[in-house]
Amino acid sequence: MNEHTVKVFDDELGQLRGLIAQMGGLAEAAIEGAIQALVRHDLEAAAEVVQGDKRIDALESEVERLAVQLIALRAPMADDLREVVAGMKIANVLERVGDHAKNIAKRVVEVEQANHIEPLSVLPAMATVASDMLHDVLDAFAARDAELAASIGERDRAVDDFYNSLFRALVTFMMENPKSITQATHLLFIAKNLERIGDQATNLAEMVYYAATGEQLGERDRMDTISGK
């Protein structure tokens, strides 16, 4: 990628990418932290995740401010314009990913007895798949890697499978142990939070793909279908 004639433009785009990478790192850490806090029933760690979400929110505002400034002062065009717009949208989605992690962390205090519930053991594996998707989509954004972005959506199926099997397991568990309904419901909501994170990583992949190529990911799929690939 050639540099811009106006060097400060490159600096500002770099700053935008840096802020997004930082948000992404914090969101990933929040998912990991919330799940670990849940498994270990570590209330202090859970409180840290809840507290840490404020930093993600602040970064989102920072990204928005910088993106608006870039559009106003640099009048970005073509791939630059797509990247700035995508950056703003990505920050918005990462903020919501942070909220999901925060919601999981908030439930830690409620699921004291959850260790008795076997399906809990599946949640860390599910969280890892969702969090890896998020990690890779941010790498794809940083590298403008359309192929990597295009490959991420498929992995959401694994997250959905986790969710569906957890759903069945938890419902069965509740029917067998009515006393556990409150606990199991919390776990079901946690599973739903993780499932949403997988969806959001998929949405992010679509944004990254568009920013990199100027085409919608869906359009390409349709064209592949038409040409019989």
Place this chain on the structure above:
Amino acid sequence: MTDNSLPATKMSARDVHVYYGATHAIKGVSIDVDQENVTAFIGPSGCGKSTFLRTLNRMNDTIPIARVEGDITLDGENIYSPAMDVVQLRARVGMVFQKPNPFPKSIYENVAYGPRIHGLAPVKSDMDRVVEQSLRRAGLWEEVKDRLHDSGTALSGGQQQRLCIARAIAVDPEVILMDEPCSALDPIATAKIEELIHELRGRYAIVIVTHNMQQAARVSQRTAFFHLGHLVEYGVTSDIFTNPRQERTKDYITGRYG
């Protein structure tokens, strides 16, 4: 199968080459200019966009060492054919230049000059109507109607440029070529010209050369990017500015050129 939604082609160039002596300035440009759309030519200095614009009404004929090859048609008629009356052609394909260049005559006479030499309005009342209509279309009437006999050169730069547009319109052209029409104007006068271009769209096919990419993005529906005498990319303006197909176009419009 014919797609009826395709805009009608007003002017068409096929494999056009322009030489200035030994210099090969335009290298095989083929392009269709729509009747309904404003077409912008963009590109770095020396890319040939103004040279190519000037082939569309044979302004290069005035340069002795210039030589034009290839076909350029207006409504299917070859404008370089010996049968073509160049004076008539320039009435049909009008031009507005970078620097406003009103004649050192009254506002009225500036507009009336063209219709008079073309014998378009033999009666004075007809001429008054043509002058008023042209000044109205150029968005200048309200500002000058009480001083039509003041000198055109006494107007502000932006008003002078709109006077030149009125002068071009007065002979009822089919195509208006604009070569950097706003580069000598302040932003407000520029905005008025851009609004005027928007209003004139549809009535005339308009081709504008501009160094200002934002201006091309604002006023045109089709954009052509020229580089080193080649037409690199030509397409729908919103596509060119959000998703150009050619690397050279992208580098230029994103400010990575050179």
